[in-house]
Amino acid sequence: MPTAVLFGRVWQQNSDARSQTDLEKQGVEYITALAPLVSALAESQSSALQGITAPPESLATAVAKVTAVDTAVGDDLKTKERWTDLQAKIAKLNKTTGGPVAILQAHTEVTDLALALYDAVRRNSELNRDPDSDLSNLQQAAAVDMPATVIRVSRMADFAQALPLVTGQARTTIAIQFGQEVLAVQDSVNALTGSLQAAVDNTSSPTLSGGLVTTLDSFRRGVESMTRGANPGGTPNVATMSTAQTALQTALNALAGVTLKEMANLLDDRSSSLNYRRGEAIAMGLLAVLLVLAALVLPILGRRRDTEEAASGPSTGVGESTRDIPTNRPAAPYGGQYDLTPAFGDNDPRRERSGALR
Numbered sequence: 001m002p003t004a005v006l007f008g009r010v011w012q013q014n015s016d017a018r019s020q021t022d023l024e025k026q027g028v029e030y031i032t033a034l035a036p037l038v039s040a041l042a043e044s045q046s047s048a049l050q051g052i053t054a055p056p057e058s059l060a061t062a063v064a065k066v067t068a069v070d071t072a073v074g075d076d077l078k079t080k081e082r083w084t085d086l087q088a089k090i091a092k093l094n095k096t097t098g099g100p101v102a103i104l105q106a107h108t109e110v111t112d113l114a115l116a117l118y119d120a121v122r123r124n125s126e127l128n129r130d131p132d133s134d135l136s137n138l139q140q141a142a143a144v145d146m147p148a149t150v151i152r153v154s155r156m157a158d159f160a161q162a163l164p165l166v167t168g169q170a171r172t173t174i175a176i177q178f179g180q181e182v183l184a185v186q187d188s189v190n191a192l193t194g195s196l197q198a199a200v201d202n203t204s205s206p207t208l209s210g211g212l213v214t215t216l217d218s219f220r221r222g223v224e225s226m227t228r229g230a231n232p233g234g235t236p237n238v239a240t241m242s243t244a245q246t247a248l249q250t251a252l253n254a255l256a257g258v259t260l261k262e263m264a265n266l267l268d269d270r271s272s273s274l275n276y277r278r279g280e281a282i283a284m285g286l287l288a289v290l291l292v293l294a295a296l297v298l299p300i301l302g303r304r305r306d307t308e309e310a311a312s313g314p315s316t317g318v319g320e321s322t323r324d325i326p327t328n329r330p331a332a333p334y335g336g337q338y339d340l341t342p343a344f345g346d347n348d349p350r351r352e353r354s355g356a357l358r
Contacts, residue, residue, distance in 0.1 A: 010281050018274050020126055021267055026073040027125025028263050031118065031143050033069040035256045037062040038114055038147045039249060042154035044093060045107040046245075049158055049165075055094050063090060077124045079117065086113045100162040101170050104155075104177075111151045118143050134203035135266050137195045142259045145192035150252055152188050153226060156181040157245045160229075160236035182232050189223050196259070208262050215255040222248030 040059040047056055066083065074080040089110050096106040122128045127139040159178035166174060196216060200209045226248055229240030 014274055014278050014281065018271070018278075021270050021274065023076065023125050024127050024130065025264070025267050025271075026076055027121050027127045027139075028260060028267065030066075030069050030073060030077060030079065030121045030125070032260050033062075033065045034114070034118060034121070034147070035142075035253070035260070037066050038111070038150050039253060041090070041107065041111055041114060042150055042249070045104070045111075045154055045158055046161070048093070048096070048103045048107070049100055049161055053094050059090070063087060077121055079120055079124065082113075082117050082120055086110065086117060089113065099170075100165050101174065104158060104162060104174075108155070111154075115147055115151065118147050132266070132270075134199045134205065134208065135263060137199035137202070138259055138263050138266075141192055141195035141199065142256060142263065145188060145195050146252060146256050146259070149185070149188040149192055150249070152181055152185045153223075153245060153248055153252075156185050156226070156230060157238075157241045160241055161238050163236070164238075178230075178236070179232065182227070182230050185223065185226070189220070193220070205262055205266060207265075212255070212258055215251060215258050219248065219251040219255050222251045 036058070040056060040062040043056045044059050067087070070079055070083045074083065093106055093110060096103050122139055122143040127143065128136075130136045130139060156178065159174050159181055162174050163171060163178065193216070196212055200212060203209070222244055225244035226241055229237045229242075229244050231237060
């Protein structure tokens with residue numbers, strides 16, 4: 001019974017850990033689909049400010065990917081309602097009218113909803129509660145810091161682009177928002193760098209450090225170029241910022257790809273370890289059952305054998321070769337013949353003498 005209780009607890013713990021790992025894998029799958037969506041929304045915002053009413057093709061592709069993932073795992077992650085609302089608002093973006101301010105406000109609302117969807121995915125998939133330090137920091141980088149950085153960089157560049165297009169109070173409003181976004185970009189970059197560094201410092205993955213170094217360096221160079229073009233306190237250089245934004249977007253996409261791949265690998269390794277432990281538990285459980293059965297069956301077989309031997313009586317051997325052999329055979333000179341042949345009475349000299357006397 002103690003063995004059975006221990007086995008049940010081990011089995012339940014293993015099952016819970018497997019379920020949580022599978023849920024986190026679904027979260028990584030959803031976040032992987034959301035990353036292109038955020039980039040496509042940034043592209044849509046920039047093209048809308050340039051007077052292009054048709055949404056970019058990348059946006060339709062990204063929406064289709066998220067829809068497919070939400071159909072597959074949305075019930076488990078409780079995201080269907082959020083995604084339906086966000087999808088409806090994305091469809092209305094190209095119908096926005098009212099100038100640069102209205103366009104920026106409409107895209108700001110949509111991107112804020114996208115960030116909220118990120119947060120719902122990582123919370124409902126329990127990625128934000130992962131016990132491993134490297135995976136916990138990677139999910140923070142991939143689901144919080146990266147999308148926030150993409151959106152902040154896009155807003156900073158688009159506010160700079162919108163400044164020459166407006167006058168009066170609208171220009172003042174956009175200028176204030178532009179300054180806020182410049183500071184927000186710096187905060188997002190610092191948070192992203194800190195999360196990735198913490199993941200590298202506390203990881204068991206042999207490939208994480210090497211995969212992040214190059215992409216992180218490219219990302220930081222893009223941020224520096226973007227900040228120079230923003231020219232805080234002065235007139236932003238829109239052309240410089242536009243070029244830097246393209247390079248920065250490429251670096252962010254690469255960084256997101258490396259981070260999400262490492263997360264998936266870490267979860268796959270955890271699943272393999274849990275599967276091995278489950279097999280080990282099954283083997284030990286079967287061994288315990290066999291030992292219990294042996295402890296029960298072997299004594300029964302032993303008692304049955306003793307009972308059969310007692311019922312059949314003592315054994316005297318095979319045949320009758322020892323039936324008439326005296327137990328008190330005389331010593332020499334007569335003993336030799338008794339060692340060679342059985343004594344049936346004919347060769348016993350004592351019997352001959354007794355017959356003569358009679």
